[in-house]
Amino acid sequence: MTRRARKLLGTVVLLIFVCVYALLAMALAQANIIQHSPGFVQGLFYMILGLGWILPVLPLISWMERPDRKV
Numbered sequence: 001m002t003r004r005a006r007k008l009l010g011t012v013v014l015l016i017f018v019c020v021y022a023l024l025a026m027a028l029a030q031a032n033i034i035q036h037s038p039g040f041v042q043g044l045f046y047m048i049l050g051l052g053w054i055l056p057v058l059p060l061i062s063w064m065e066r067p068d069r070k071v
Helices: 003-029 039-051 055-066
Strands: none
Touching: 003 039, 039 055
16 A cells, blocks of 8 residues: 555544544543542543543554555
8 A cells, every 4th residue: 555545544544533532532521420520630631531542543643654665
């Protein structure tokens, strides 16, 4: 697969993943236990959720950026 095709496929997968992740994060944020927590706990929760999508996406990005094989 060429680098260009990997970037196209990776971009589509990344967009789908981020949309699903955002919906799940919003559902978790509406949980009763988070709503009634202290402000510090809520801030920590939102910070973790806000940065949590990066780790699963790193392998995808490195796969997208791999150079093409020499033929």
